[in-house]
Amino acid sequence: MKVEIDQDKCIGAGQCVVAAGAVFTQREDDGIVELLVADVPAGSEDGVRDAEMVCPAGAIVVHD
Amino acid sequence: MTRVLPEVPAYPMARDGRCPFDPPPPLGGLREDAPVSRVRLWDGSTPWLVTRYADVRAVLADPRVSSDSDLPGFPHTTPGVAARRGRVKSFITMDDPDHARHRRLLTSDFTVRRMEALRPRVQGIVDGLIDDMLAGPRPVDLVQAFSLPLPSLVICELLGVPYADRDFFHRASRTIIARDATPEDAVGATDDLLAYLGDLVDRKDAEPTDDLLGRLTAEQLRTGAMSRAEIASMGLLLLVAGHETTANMITLGTAALLREPGQLALLRDGGDPAVVANAVEELLRYLTIVHLGRRRVALADLEVGGVLIRAGEGIIAATDAANRDPGAFADPDALDITRKARHHVAFGYGVHQCLGQPLARVEMQVAFETLYRRLPGLALAEPVERLPFKHDMIIYGVHELPVTW
Numbered sequence: 322m323k324v325e326i327d328q329d330k331c332i333g334a335g336q337c338v339v340a341a342g343a344v345f346t347q348r349e350d351d352g353i354v355e356l357l358v359a360d361v362p363a364g365s366e367d368g369v370r371d372a373e374m375v376c377p378a379g380a381i382v383v384h385d
Numbered sequence: 386m387t388r389v390l391p392e393v394p395a396y397p398m399a400r401d402g403r404c405p406f407d408p409p410p411p412l413g414g415l416r417e418d419a420p421v422s423r424v425r426l427w428d429g430s431t432p433w434l435v436t437r438y439a440d441v442r443a444v445l446a447d448p449r450v451s452s453d454s455d456l457p458g459f460p461h462t463t464p465g466v467a468a469r470r471g472r473v474k475s476f477i478t479m480d481d482p483d484h485a486r487h488r489r490l491l492t493s494d495f496t497v498r499r500m501e502a503l504r505p506r507v508q509g510i511v512d513g514l515i516d517d518m519l520a521g522p523r524p525v526d527l528v529q530a531f532s533l534p535l536p537s538l539v540i541c542e543l544l545g546v547p548y549a550d551r552d553f554f555h556r557a558s559r560t561i562i563a564r565d566a567t568p569e570d571a572v573g574a575t576d577d578l579l580a581y582l583g584d585l586v587d588r589k590d591a592e593p594t595d596d597l598l599g600r601l602t603a604e605q606l607r608t609g610a611m612s613r614a615e616i617a618s619m620g621l622l623l624l625v626a627g628h629e630t631t632a633n634m635i636t637l638g639t640a641a642l643l644r645e646p647g648q649l650a651l652l653r654d655g656g657d658p659a660v661v662a663n664a665v666e667e668l669l670r671y672l673t674i675v676h677l678g679r680r681r682v683a684l685a686d687l688e689v690g691g692v693l694i695r696a697g698e699g700i701i702a703a704t705d706a707a708n709r710d711p712g713a714f715a716d717p718d719a720l721d722i723t724r725k726a727r728h729h730v731a732f733g734y735g736v737h738q739c740l741g742q743p744l745a746r747v748e749m750q751v752a753f754e755t756l757y758r759r760l761p762g763l764a765l766a767e768p769v770e771r772l773p774f775k776h777d778m779i780i781y782g783v784h785e786l787p788v789t790w
């Protein structure tokens with residue numbers, strides 16, 4: 322599973338970090354999303370799908 | 386040819402007094418039969434009310450839909466809110482790119498990581514408040530003893546607002562969110578708060594402090610990037626949004642859980658932070674305390690749920706109806722703290738989704754986890770039917786919650 326983020330769309334609400342903290346983080350200086358890993362590790366798939374669904378800004382796209 | 390139009394219903398609608406935790410019943414009917422339909426507001430205007438989950442999310446995510454309350458056609462919540470227009474402008478009523486520019490000044494202060502780092506401090510405050518409750522008389526009003534002090538203390542520390550001034554800003558906030566506040570009172574309370582926050586900015590300019598308002602003063606005021614009035618408006622938004630909402634969630638959530646002891650026991654005896662976190666999301670969904678819809682105006686013609694909305698027409702996205710949409714949540718009227726509810730829209734959706742949600746989550750998780758664990762005998766001291774529900778406020782809740790243990 323691959324995940325793509327769009328930092329221009331991100332509003333820093335942090336929903337993705339709550340959903341999949343092993344994959345997403347927020348930049349220290351402005352709270353914008355960053356990926357911790359390029360490939361989604363085993364066990365985080367559901368969380369990443371949740372993140373795609375709950376992200377309020379449409380900033381997360383998952384490719385299976 | 387003329388067509389007889391069905392009568393346009395008045396909005397907001399009244400809740401059923403017997404089901405004070407449920408949205409007004411007519412909303413369910415509209416969601417079923419006329420999910421995008423006109424309603425009539427206090428000023429006679431007839432904006433569109435959108436009640437289905439998918440449509441609500443689509444509207445709130447649409448860049449052709451504006452939050453700018455200065456635009457003609459904007460559906461103002463109350464006469465008081467309409468009268469405050471022009472006096473106070475913060476990013477909650479701005480569109481991008483201005484909205485994003487202001488919001489991004491604050492996103493680093495409210496990241497999940499920063500708010501998690503506050504958890505021990507929040508735990509300390511919660512334990513202190515419960516110690517005081519245990520040492521004091523019974524019954525006690527949970528609002529004054531617990532729900533209101535917790536978020537007020539936390540937001541005061543974050544912003545750098547003296548907690549000693551709480552009586553003043555609690556009163557002013559209450560006026561701002563009272564549905565029946567006269568325009569004069571709403572404007573007066575707003576001006577008082579802005580003057581207070583402006584003075585605070587001056588003090589921080591003279592003597593820098595290591596808190597959010599102090600930092601904005603140093604980095605934005607001194608560089609000329611933001612004016613004193615802009616910082617005061619931003620401070621007002623954070624101060625009011627930062628305490629009224631969480632306080633009402635804690636109180637109303639407790640009232641709802643005390644009515645469903647099975648759910649309360651699951652939360653209390655789960656012994657698992659994930660159970661508590663999930664319960665908080667379900668309570669947010671079930672209660673949708675910001676209950677009078679998200680207010681917007683169309684910037685262009687657009688189609689929502691097959692209905693054409695014209696540029697300049699007002700739109701109300703009924704998040705309370707959306708959070709009870711069976712298309713998004715099975716058996717939506719049941720409070721079930723084990724269900725998947727994270728996709729609720731109680732914090733809104735789109736670029737304006739709540740900035741303070743990571744903070745609100747930490748506060749609610751610690752409050753709910755600790756309160757029922759330390760006061761296992763917690764009970765209402767008044768029957769639910771006698772509780773003063775906040776039908777008269779923009780943010781729903783109860784004015785008082787007498788409890789004992």
Ligand code: HEM
Binds near residue numbers: 488744
């Ligand atoms: C349970 C508690 C809370 C609830 C239910 C809640 C709800 C909401 C909702 C529904 C919105 C969306 C407004 C819109 O779409 O027009 C919002 C925005 C906002 N909230 Fe919260 N909120 C809560 C706690 C907080 C806290 C603790 C803060 C602390 C600073 C806060 C600050 C804000 C701000 C600044 C915005 C404006 C965001 C923007 O326009 O980009 N909220 N909140």
Ligand code: SF4
Binds near residue numbers: 336345353377
């Ligand atoms: S959930 Fe979306 S908007 Fe929020 S931080 Fe993650 S990517 Fe950004």
